[in-house]
Amino acid sequence: MPKQTILTVDDNEEIRNIIKILLESEGYEVREACDGETALEMVNDEIDLIILDIMMPGQSGLDVCKKIRENYQMPILFLTAKGTDSDKSLGLLIGGDDYLSKPFSHAELTARVKSLLRRYYVYKGKEAPSDDAFLSYDIFKVAKDRNEVFARNSEGQEVQLDLSELEYQIFKLLISNPSRVFPAQLIYETIWNEPYFYSSNATIMVHIRNLRTKIEEDPSNPRHLLTVWGKGYKLQ
Structure with a gap:
């Protein structure tokens, strides 16, 4: 199968290099553009996904996205230092498919890329999801390469859970074993994907607490996501 091709558009050469290294290590072909004008010249049917910075000199990422959408439907992942809800909403309204704020982790970037590419190829009819694409445990089913998590309710129906990307990544890690x-x-x-310090415990605890509110019937008395005091967390 030929490599999927990703075009990354950012005026920061260091950011482009980081993305190139990360995604090439995942088996993708990565092309680079340093500004919007160059990106528009490079976009063609060979491009499977575009990672597009919003804040660039000349044409902004939003302007570039509008022009791309006149002729192409490949997914666009906005990458920017701006992280407010209004920025995100504007980017999605003018044709973006997802949004990732700088700084980003390797795991978060690759998860977003894989999810967007899979949805795009399913939309184009090139592949269909199968049970092999999911991790299953007890009442839960977690997609391996996109943020889709399902739980079976008391009536035996599958209900999709609304997890953030980090909550999804944590849950997928736990359910993998x-x-x-x-x-x-x-x-x-x-x-x-960065060094751990003792203060990082607070970050983990916040995300575990938020995850429990979404997967547990009674978060104050969890049945599935347990804390093993002094050791860590596990699924039961």
Whole structure:
């Protein structure tokens, strides 16, 4: 199968290099553009996905997105230092498919890329999801390459859970080996892809608490996502 091709558009050469290294390590072909004008010249039917910075000199990412959407439907992932809800909404309204704020982790970037590419190829009729694309445990089913998590309710129906990208990544890590205790350090370094410090515990605890509110019937008395005091977290 030929490599999927990603065009990354950012005026920051260091950011482009980071993205290129990360995505080439995942098996993608990466092309680069340093500004909007160059990007518009490079866009063609060979491009499977575009990673597009919003804040660039000359034509902004929003302007570039509008022009791309006149002729092409490949997914566009906005990448920017701006992170307000209004920025996100504007980007999605003018044709973007997803939004990732700088700084980003390796895990978060690759997860977004894989999810967008899979949806695009399903939309084009090139592939269909199968049970092999999911991790299953107890009442839960988690997609391996996109943020889709389902739980079976008391009536036996599958209900999709609305998890943030980080909550999804944590849950997928835990469900990949249920009953194993995952220390906070392992969770942090795997999901955030950066060195762990003791203060990182607070970050982990916040995300675990938020995750429990979405997957547990009674978050104050969890049945599935347990804390093993002094050791870490596990699914039961």
